[in-house]
Amino acid sequence: MFESLTDRFDAVFSRLRGRGRLSEADVDEALREIRLALLQADVNLRVVRDFVSRVRDQLVGVDLSQSLTPGQQVVKVVHDELRTILGGETLRLTYASRPPTVVLLAGLQGSGKTTTAAKLASWYKRHEGRNPLLVGADLQRPAAVQQLRVLGEQAGVAVFSEPSDPVTVAKKGLEEAVRLGRDVLIVDTAGRLSIDADLMEEVRRVSAIIEPHYKFLVIDAMTGQDAVATAEAFHHTLALDGVILTKVDGDARGGAALSVKEVVGRPIVFTSTGEKLGDFDQFHPDRMADRILGMGDVLTLIEKAEAHVDPGQAEVAVARLQQGRFTLEDFLDQMQQVKKMGPLSGLVGMIPGLPKELRNAEIDDGLLGPIEAIIHSMTPEERQNPSIINGSRRLRIANGSGTSTTEVNSLLDRFKQMQGYMRQMAGMPGLGGRVARRATSGGQKSRKSNKKKRRGR
Ligand SMILES: Nc1nc2c(ncn2[C@@H]2O[C@H](COP(=O)(O)OP(=O)(O)OP(=O)(O)O)[C@@H](O)[C@H]2O)c(=O)[nH]1
Ligand SMILES: [Mg+2]
Structure with missing residues (x-):
């Protein structure tokens, strides 16, 4: 993700770097190129406009001609704004005082919910030392629960389901987690091809019965701005807590990642970067801003x-x-x-x-x-x-x-x-x-x- 954006920013900044002073025209030129770069990365138009205007406002406040390193000043301002549109602070996941902490996953068909459910369970287990239970509440497709069972086995996490209806399964899953003393419950739900009233009603009812601590929407990064529109619709029904962005490995532009927080008002919490269980990371806006600007991401490397x-x-x-x-x-x-x-x-x-x-x-x-x-x-x-x-x-x-x-x-x-x-x-x-x-x-x-x-x- 963000490869092309990184290249574009690299070109803009290398022209500014090493300059003794920057004229207003230099800054205008740089902003124009940043704007183009963001638009080509498929970032939402309104987000681009706000971004550029905030960067401009901040640069007006800095007397670039007086600054010893005007190029770096511009980089810093852009970095801070990137961090802001990516969500600002990292979302800190907390735990319910009365376990289990309940996490609901929702999303369109094929967005990666079931895979993500297993990855998230594995993350809770590996990184947080928790003992999760997975619940298969997707009873639309006969194979859906089986898919979750296979993935759960890979992750070493038990899966609960039964052939009744999604609301009952979710409710019984919660009871099962309490009975077994599991501290995290992750509920996988059914997807549909497009947003329809049935889908919304079903997840809403599942959500109402288990009262999740976290409601996460799983969206496919490769669908770009469509993913952001989806997120708005789901947020309307479900009052989301955050977004999990999948298939980041197939998305060179990063438009969804850069638009979701500003458009929907909810942050990205995790990203999924491949088919394997371990291809799953917590999302840190500051580290991502570093990475977009070609500054690397040593912290994630060390954590991995x-x-x-x-x-x-x-x-x-x-x-x-x-x-x-x-x-x-x-x-x-x-x-x-x-x-x-x-x-x-x-x-x-x-x-x-x-x-x-x-x-x-x-x-x-x-x-x-x-x-x-x-x-x-x-x-x-x-x-x-x-x-x-x-x-x-x-x-x-x-x-x-x-x-x-x-x-x-x-x-x-x-x-x-x-x-x-x-x-x-x-x-x-x-x-x-x-x-x-x-x-x-x-x-x-x-x-x-x-x-x-x-x-x-
Ligand atoms: N490359 C890549 N593929 C992914 C990623 N996440 C999921 N997939 C693949 O996307 C396909 C759909 O994933 P699922 O987890 O079945 O999606 P779903 O949302 O549960 O689908 P439905 O239950 O049918 O709505 C599978 O082939 C996954 O292996 C990812 O981060 N990167
Ligand atoms: Mg599924």
């Missing part, structure tokens, strides 16, 4: 690492790196841990200061496949000590992994190079220590949060 990377293993890996004892086996472990964090192309956008060419480079997760296959085809001894890999071993590995000896060679060369760098870094005073310290403090933090999770259960 904390949720998916085993801190114990990471510590061992760092220690081995420093001692020059990092083997191909460790390399394979690390690669598999990184893969758990989601598609590589999604991670790259979070790294700050990356040149545009790299940020937009097509990163193919498939590239990791042959590397894994090559390492898998090695004997444990070869993984520990690649220097024993001679011509015949090389051929065996290439055949076993379905690659060529050239590919095997290139992996071995790169690995040797990497070991060299690592030994150099470990030899540098200070640096090795810093890496180690960071690894240990990260580990401690994770352990602490695990403890918290256990207490929560």
Whole structure:
């Protein structure tokens, strides 16, 4: 999401950067381009107009000719306004004093409700240490409850449903959660092709009976402004608490994300970025503004690492790196841990200061496949000590992994190079220590949060 917008902003700001002073004409020109960029990102017209006028007002207040860094001033103002239209502060999710905390998901057909229900349950479990129950209240499609059961199993979360009617299922689901002592209840509901009175009446009745603490609308980012119109209609009936934006991975423009809060008055709470359970993140307006302006999103990257990377293993890996004892086996472990964090192309956008060419480079997760296959085809001894890999071993590995000896060679060369760098870094005073310290403090933090999770259960 936002790739093209990031490029457009990048172009505007690089022209301003390094300028000693900015004339009024420079600012006008920049604002005109920002306006165009937002419109091309499919942002709601009224939102664009307000955005540009607020940026202009703030820039008038700043004497840019006096400022030492006028370009940066403009960036700051745009950043703050972006954060505002994305929702300002991150929505803090709280818990009912009398559990369970009830979450209702509503939305159009195919928007991603059922997938999101399972992802949200998994998020509550993994990140918050909660013990959720899923409720399948979509009885329109015979397969809908089965789909939720399959996804629930993947997430390790129980699913309640029965073939009666949505209102009864929701009510019994709530009773079941109380009986089982579950602290979060997530209710999946039926969707329809277009907004119709039946749909609205049904979710309204489900909502009335379970009185959710959170009513979230699931919308498909790829449908752009239509999604925003949908949100307005649902908000009218249901008084929403927030929006969950799905299929962000397929939406390069980001128009829905940038318009929803201003148009509907309700923030985006989560985004879904792929088909896998872990492709789901809490939405932070400030971090998103950073990302749009090409400043990266280190915090989300760290959180993903904390949720998916085993801190114990990471510590061992760092220690081995420093001692020059990092083997191909460790390399394979690390690669598999990184893969758990989601598609590589999604991670790259979070790294700050990356040149545009790299940020937009097509990163193919498939590239990791042959590397894994090559390492898998090695004997444990070869993984520990690649220097024993001679011509015949090389051929065996290439055949076993379905690659060529050239590919095997290139992996071995790169690995040797990497070991060299690592030994150099470990030899540098200070640096090795810093890496180690960071690894240990990260580990401690994770352990602490695990403890918290256990207490929560
Ligand atoms: N790429 C991608 N696909 C997604 C995402 N979220 C959901 N999908 C896919 O979108 C399709 C529809 O998702 P569902 O969860 O079944 O949608 P739903 O709203 O429950 O649909 P109905 O119950 O029929 O109304 C499925 O194929 C999902 O795998 C996402 O964030 N990214
Ligand atoms: Mg569904």
